[in-house]
Amino acid sequence: MTRKVQARTLATRDRLLAAGREIVAAGGMAGLRTEEVVLRAGTAKGTFFAHFTDRDQFLAALLAEGLLAEFANMAAPQDRTQLTALLDQVFSAFAADAETVALLARFSGPAGEGLGMDRMICAVIERLAEGVAVLQTRGLVANRADPGVLAEALMALVFHAAASAQCPVHGDARAVRARAEALLQQMTEALLG
Amino acid sequence: MTRKVQARTLATRDRLLAAGREIVAAGGMAGLRTEEVVLRAGTAKGTFFAHFTDRDQFLAALLAEGLLAEFANMAAPQDRTQLTALLDQVFSAFAADAETVALLARFSGPAGEGLGMDRMICAVIERLAEGVAVLQTRGLVANRADPGVLAEALMALVFHAAASAQCPVHGDARAVRARAEALLQQMTEALLG
DNA sequence: CCCAATAATTGACCGCAGTCATTTTTATAT
DNA sequence: ATATAAAAATGACTGCGGTCAATTATTGGG
Numbered sequence: 001m002t003r004k005v006q007a008r009t010l011a012t013r014d015r016l017l018a019a020g021r022e023i024v025a026a027g028g029m030a031g032l033r034t035e036e037v038v039l040r041a042g043t044a045k046g047t048f049f050a051h052f053t054d055r056d057q058f059l060a061a062l063l064a065e066g067l068l069a070e071f072a073n074m075a076a077p078q079d080r081t082q083l084t085a086l087l088d089q090v091f092s093a094f095a096a097d098a099e100t101v102a103l104l105a106r107f108s109g110p111a112g113e114g115l116g117m118d119r120m121i122c123a124v125i126e127r128l129a130e131g132v133a134v135l136q137t138r139g140l141v142a143n144r145a146d147p148g149v150l151a152e153a154l155m156a157l158v159f160h161a162a163a164s165a166q167c168p169v170h171g172d173a174r175a176v177r178a179r180a181e182a183l184l185q186q187m188t189e190a191l192l193g
Numbered sequence: 194m195t196r197k198v199q200a201r202t203l204a205t206r207d208r209l210l211a212a213g214r215e216i217v218a219a220g221g222m223a224g225l226r227t228e229e230v231v232l233r234a235g236t237a238k239g240t241f242f243a244h245f246t247d248r249d250q251f252l253a254a255l256l257a258e259g260l261l262a263e264f265a266n267m268a269a270p271q272d273r274t275q276l277t278a279l280l281d282q283v284f285s286a287f288a289a290d291a292e293t294v295a296l297l298a299r300f301s302g303p304a305g306e307g308l309g310m311d312r313m314i315c316a317v318i319e320r321l322a323e324g325v326a327v328l329q330t331r332g333l334v335a336n337r338a339d340p341g342v343l344a345e346a347l348m349a350l351v352f353h354a355a356a357s358a359q360c361p362v363h364g365d366a367r368a369v370r371a372r373a374e375a376l377l378q379q380m381t382e383a384l385l386g
Numbered sequence: 387c388c389c390a391a392t393a394a395t396t397g398a399c400c401g402c403a404g405t406c407a408t409t410t411t412t413a414t415a416t
Numbered sequence: 417a418t419a420t421a422a423a424a425a426t427g428a429c430t431g432c433g434g435t436c437a438a439t440t441a442t443t444g445g446g
Contacts, residue, residue: 002422003412003413003414003421003422003423004413005423006411006412006413006423006424008411008412008424008425009423009424012424012425033401033402033403034402034403034404035401035402035403043425043426044425044426044427045403045404045405045426045427045428046404046405046406046424046425046426046427047424047425047426048404049403049404049405050424050425053362053404054403054404055402055403055404098299098304101298101299102295102298102299104298105294105295105297105298105299105356106291106294106295106298106356106359108353108356108357109356109357109358109359109360109369109373110357110359110360110361110364110369111291111359111360111361113361143383143386145382145383145386146379146383149379149380149383150383152353152376152379152380153350153380153383153384155353156349156350156352156353156354156380157346157349159349159352159353159356160301160345160348160349160352160353161349163298163299163301163302163352164301164302164303165302166299166302166303166304167302167303167304168303168304168306169246171303176302176303180302183345186339186342186345187342187345187346187349189338190336190338190339190342190343190346190384191346191383191384193336193338195392196391196392196393196442196443196444197443198393199393199394199441199442199443201394201395201441201442202393202394205394205395226431226432226433227432227433227434228431228432228433236395236396237395237396237397238396238397238398238433238434238435239394239395239396239397239434239435239436240394240395240396241434242433242434242435243394243395247433247434248432248433248434
């Protein structure tokens with residue numbers, strides 16, 4: 001017989017996430033250790049893994065939460081400049097660091113369900129689709145394909161550019177990132193016409 | 194003063210890679226343990242990490258090697274059907290498993306230099322660019338953008354579709370993959386017109 | 387041929403993610 | 417109330433990726 005989820009379950013989960021938020025804010029995702037999360041949250045190690053299948057899934061939940069908040073103020077772009085600005089904003093967030101790229105690669109798809117990742121991505125895609133639709137009717141976008149499909153393709157381009165923006169150790173981060181941004185710009189124009 | 198690389202260095206590296214190849218062939222990338230690689234190669238653990246910065250970089254080298262061999266027979270597509278077939282071939286290889294997707298995300302960019310990853314990706318992009326150029330002149334592709342940029346964008350779409358093809362544990366793998374393939378098809382048509 | 391200087395290798399060791407048998411808490415049936 | 421079955425939490429333990437000071441092999445100069 002199935003029973004309803006207990007209130008303390010959600011409370012524990014929240015304490016873990018809150019602890020994670022603090023740690024990431026202080027030292028970034030790469031430096032987050034589950035032992036410390038658990039210490040701050042006041043739970044045992046096993047509890048962590050009863051709530052999240054692994055460290056990455058936990059980080060993905062935190063990441064989705066943060067990005068969703070950051071993107072909350074997004075408005076559907078009304079011209080090419082605004083569309084570019086929106087894409088740049090998303091690119092900057094996605095390309096922030098190697099951890100972010102890895103988490104997006106793993107959880108941007110079906111694997112991200114129930115972590116908020118799917119909601120975050122959908123939010124971005126919806127805004128993009130709205131913007132594309134507007135620009136199409138105004139003749140500011142040559143490509144007549146379905147706005148939803150174009151939006152998804154734009155996301156794909158952003159993902160790829162973000163991955164390309166990660167540089168090898170001791171590489172020139174500035175230059176690599178500039179090249180990735182230029183690539184995104186070119187690909188976007190190739191897609192939208 | 195810098196000295197030339199010793200012959201045994203390359204020999205050791207090859208023994209490690211050969212061991213890795215065997216292990217991956219037998220049990221897939223996910224099950225590869227460095228201890229076993231080292232055991233088969235007849236070296237110490239430290240030697241492994243003197244040659245490869247971490248397990249993933251080693252796997253990426255193996256993956257690039259395998260994919261490059263698989264793609265060796267690629268011919269530049271001459272019509273839309275052949276282009277689709279080529280994209281499907283690459284998609285199938287990239288979407289093979291979650292490990293592959295993760296490695297591509299991490300090493301498809303500048304981080305993959307010197308692992309063969311860059312060469313593998315460039316090979317695919319070049320073929321795609323050739324194909325796109327041919328189809329453009331034959332009027333089989335509406336999009337007039339630079340073939341090189343279009344080829345890179347196509348790769349981005351394939352990467353994204355491959356990531357979308359990974360399903361959560363206990364999901365219906367067949368259905369998820371079918372959806373990802375359909376998505377790739379739609380995005381490709383949206384891009385090429 | 388010998389002797390520094392450098393490159394390559396070694397393996398004991400460590401940190402941390404992830405496991406699981408056990409214990410504690412909570413919900414429900416009687 | 418009390419029993420009992422399910423859910424949640426516990427923490428000692430394990431396995432494996434990665435490190436590093438010490439050791440061995442190679443090279444090139446005198």
